[in-house]
């Protein structure tokens with residue numbers, strides 16, 4: 335007789351909170367986390383694709399940009415010589431889903447600030463989608479800066495690397511970016527769908543601590559946005575407190591922001607919000623899971639210039655070597 339693995343208490347609680355009236359959805363969700371899938375890796379092409387392609391490629395999702403390929407599970411693109419040569423950056427397909435909101439931003443060549451940037455996946459997505467005139471990539475945690483610099487360098491992405499707290503960014507770079515990306519540190523619940531361990535990630539204390547940290551980062555990041563500019567909020571976790579509830583909080587605290595509908599993601603609208611924001615659930619089979627929301631500052635004005643003198647003093651690296 336096969337006995338079902340018991341669902342841990344806090345996971346069951348979260349599933350019940352997300353789908354209070356849908357036991358089938360609860361079960362699909364908890365099963366996806368308890369029996370991890372073989373996920374398809376993605377590669378983001380930083381240069382022209384070589385011919386012939388080094389890997390077989392799977393059919394793209396509707397929200398997948400033309401310069402990303404989805405590969406069969408168990409493909410190891412990180413081991414190919416093209417990786418070391420900077421032809422592509424490896425990322426999971428959930429990141430591609432979350433980053434798809436950047437494709438809806440109509441501002442050509444904006445100034446972009448990625449507040450939580452290491453190891454660099456969303457910065458690369460922003461670079462490919464938006465071709466920024468200036469790309470500022472920030473990472474607070476010192477030991478993660480090295481991999482960020484090395485990824486940008488390998489992929490030849492021009493960017494100015496900073497290592498600042500978001501409060502310092504808000505002080506020196508207020509209203510200076512047309513696009514701000516917050517791919518926030520989170521409880522990391524989607525790691526389970528990848529087969530990784532993350533003990534305590536469903537515990538209310540963990541979720542609460544992360545939600546508070548995210549609000550602090552979001553409040554600082556909101557101040558970086560130029561009038562008419564955009565703030566993209568992304569996570570790779572499932573708890574509503576870290577996702578929809580944080581966006582609802584931001585919309586209340588900063589009423590100049592409105593959530594923007596992203597037509598490519600319409601089918602993924604979160605059922606937990608009455609404003610546009612999107613979910614990739616692990617039981618979809620498309621990836622480990624993600625949350626994404628694009629917000630626009632609807633005020634009028636010109637914003638501030640980039641303080642180049644401050645940047646020159648504080649930047650830890652310019653991967654383009656300039």
Ligand SMILES: C[S@@+](CC[C@H](N)C(=O)[O-])C[C@H]1O[C@@H](n2cnc3c(N)ncnc32)[C@H](O)[C@@H]1O
Pocket residue numbers: 429449450451452453454455456457473474475478499500517518519520547551
């Ligand atoms: C989800 S990861 C970012 C992943 C990255 N955007 C990418 O796509 O490759 C979150 C990042 O936020 C950083 N972080 C941690 N605490 C932070 C804080 N208080 N403020 C800003 N970033 C923080 C972490 O070190 C981590 O690199």
